[in-house]
Amino acid sequence: MKNDSNRQKKKNGTTLAWLPVLALCAMAVAPAGAQLARKPSYYQQQNQPQPEGPAAQLVPRPAVPASLPALRSQGDFDTLARVYDAGTPMQLAHVLFAIDRQAKPARMHYIDTPRFQLHVRFLRDTRLTPNTVKREIDRNYLVPDRRFLFGTLSWQQNIGTFTYEFWEGDRLTVPLLREAEAQVKASFFAPVKFKTNSTLHERIAKEAGIDFVSQEALIREQPFLPMNLGTATGRVRIVNDASGLNALLPDDIAVLREVPINLPPVAGVLTERPSTALSHVNLLAKGWGIPNAYVRDAATVLKAHAGQWVALKVAASGYQLRRLSPEEIAALPPRAVRAAATGVLPGSKAAKPDLRETRLLPLASLRARHSVQCGSKAANLGAVLAAHIPSTTVPDGFCIPFAHYDRFMRSNGLAERIARMQQQPGFAGDPQVRQKALAQLRDEIVQWPVEPATAAAWRAAWQAQLGGGGVFVRSSSNSEDLPGFSGAGLYTTVPNVKTGDALELAVKKVWASVFNPEAWEARSAAGFGAESVLMGVFVQTAIDSTNAGVMITRDPFDAGHPHVTYISAKRGIGIRVVEGKRVAEQVMYSSWSKAIQVLSRSAEETALQLDKDGGVKEVPVEVGRHVLTDELVVRLAAVGAAVKRTFNAVDQDIEWATVGDKIVLLQARPYVERRR
Structure with a gap:
């Protein structure tokens, strides 16, 4: 197919305008080929499926x-x-x-x-x-x-x-x-x-x-990288910066000039900057089963189609964009039906919480079964600790169970407030109205007082169990880290909290993040009602890591490669690894070939480290030094395999860090991928 901007194709009597983009070959190959050049x-x-029709006729x-x-x-x-x-x-x-x-x-x-x-x-x-x-x-x-x-x-x-x-x-x-x-x-x-x-x-x-x-x-040098294969129908929306994200709708095909840390549910994603397989945007795309690809100069290439309804197909060898005819647009199902397509996998739902448990549960006591009291994030980490994986550590911590959130919200009339919020004019149909209303609710939640006895119990556990040192205050809701819904990046983590007052405030910020706009939109698309979501909190000792990252226990570009471990890493604390703004160092290790393949090296000049006064600070780092050595890659792959065994051979998305010779495990969640 020639790249001709004036080209028109006729099909069934209807004129279809085709964008001069990357043609799809008759037979697509596994995306790992493109990702690994x-x-x-x-x-x-x-x-692979064999071509049919004229393409199947062999030329002598x-x-x-x-x-x-x-x-x-x-x-x-x-x-x-x-x-x-x-x-x-x-x-x-x-x-x-x-x-x-x-x-x-x-x-x-x-x-x-x-x-x-x-x-x-x-x-x-x-x-x-x-x-x-x-x-x-x-x-x-x-x-x-x-x-x-x-x-x-x-x-x-x-x-x-x-x-x-x-x-x-x-x-x-x-x-x-x-x-x-x-x-x-x-x-x-x-x-x-x-x-x-x-x-x-x-x-x-x-x-x-x-x-x-x-x-x-x-x-x-590749002008195109497929991150998640698939097809979609939607309206092209070019987003120049983060302020434009709030206006996106579930039937939009978002063309992103920057790769954000969060994204509301959309029909498809094309980014102007390459990201990693573990950027939050790509994890969300995989969980929703929507096409996602890097396209060089995407905003310029697609400018003529802004606001237009199109059919998008992302394949391993290219992407295809076709303008819909008026007849096709008229035949589209209602928005509610289209939005429902980005739901969870069959059988996945928010875990029914157990509100009888009110004790603060130490990490060492947690197992997978405690997800109904503390959420999967905290419970899974307890299971990882109990597995005693050699040459690894898990920073100590404790869980503030769902019951604390439930009691706090009930005492402040949350259900009634949500009902009034949802009745506001424009709330249901206008994402910007929702954004404003949700921000107001979050601000109110952070101002509500916590019962003195409850806050005192948090401080006592922090002092007695964790020595009163810096901690990360992390979300662990009943609507994330599920087999069919990852919830990656939807909720708030407060880093390096160092005082009792700051601990109380951080817990309320995590609770309030139930009403982050991206969390609200993602849950709505997945069918989770606001009343079914409860937030547990995991308070964990902060570590000042040398390197940090995330790994997947299989090839994220090709499910046929279970022997591959994908690893993404940056220097310092791992907050930036999944943000998507800067490409992390990426490698793939095959336990079959024993080869380490480099997809990208980190070129960052700074890293995040713990600040002695709380929070994090940016520090300069040596430019050009590799984050991942071959020895560390092999060790990480072995640790990933052990974590996968801990969870009955289900592939895992694992957050890790290094401190000295030790590999530190910070999170394990099922790796969610959906195709439609």
Whole structure:
């Protein structure tokens, strides 16, 4: 499909205007290929739906040799190349190669890639190694004295150069890489660079003195990154800054110039800045099952469609935006029906609270069953502590149960206040009216007095159990960290509280955050009535971490990769890791290939640390130093696997930090992903 802004397509007699955006190929690939800027796995390709109609008709290929010893022209390359995602930003033309090191001299085989698809097929079908068992083939990736070097040579359109690369799990050595470099450059017609696919490959390239392009550098040049695949129908709304978020409606497709920490329910999201898989916006998108993607210059590209109804599709290889016809707009279901589509997964609902428990419960006593008294966040952390995961700690704390919130709100007539608020003119239909009313209610809640005996009990537990030191006062409601509804970023955390008066105020701020506008909107879309939500509070010892982050115990871009752990990190306290404003350091570790792949490195010049007077402060940090070492990545992946086992093999979204040699665990919630 050509990018022509005047192009019109006719379908069933109706003229449909198409935006000149990134075309979708007939067969989409797994999104991990785009996220990792690498050739999609042919094994995955075999499991993808096959194209139908004209796209399925194979064009006969001229007779092509099984391999060539050299590629002396663009024509040679094109003859042997297979092309993934043709016509999209993810287009990748590539040729497999095998260097036979046993031949004297060593022999290069550039392989007819559409014909053989895999290195092993070439070896067997051409009788180079007709009877070799899989174990012997695998040695060619793992040992220095291997017979073959198996690689891929590709045209990288986003940087305008050819690269050659090896499987991420290939245990390359300096001599092997130097040999490959010499063979490729002697047999190829154009300049070519080594592309690294793991931190091991980067180290080997540096030791060998070989110029390379990193996976991270290629990802930075991509004009499109799919964060959550899916389709949506909605009205395009361009949001220039945070003030515009409050006007968003559930049937809007939000085009965000900044990546906010919170977002009300919408039909789809396109961001002008890349974020991470664990930004709150993306976790919400996954929980709601809506499409989400980074598109370079999105606001400019989509300006002509602002305020218009469109159909959006985000796929691994691109996105598609089509203006709806008047007939299609007229046929749309009512807004209430469309908004209901961003609800929770079937069977998920707010936990029914147990209000009989009024004691302050220490972390060591909490287990998963205490979620009905303290919320899943506090209860899950108690279960993690009880699991005694080696080389980890969990900062001590105590739970203020739902009963305290319920008693406080009842004594101040909350139910009646909510009823009056909802009866205000415009409250139901105007998000800005709701925003103003909810802000007023939060301000009132913070001013209401707490019973002296209750406040005294909080202070006593803080002094006796936690030594009266700095604490984080965190939300733990009955409407977050659920199997089908994460609630990420909806409620308030008050950091590094250091006095008794500040503790009382912080608890009320967390209680009041039940009425944060983003929490209200998300719960409304999920079907949680305001009367069903209660807030527990977890008071936890503050730690001044060196590094902090979040990890997911599977590949967030491809559910077919359970052996992958995704880790996102920044220096200092982890508040900024999920905010979305600055890209965190991101890596993926495979327990199968043992490879560590870098998606991005943190380039921040400052970090957050605890302030001696309370709260947090910004401090300068060494620029260019990696947050995650290989050793730490492997340890974190092992800890993540242990946490997953603790929760019956359900994939987890885990908040962690490091203090000295210890990995500190701060939260574990089910990883929620929904597709529609």
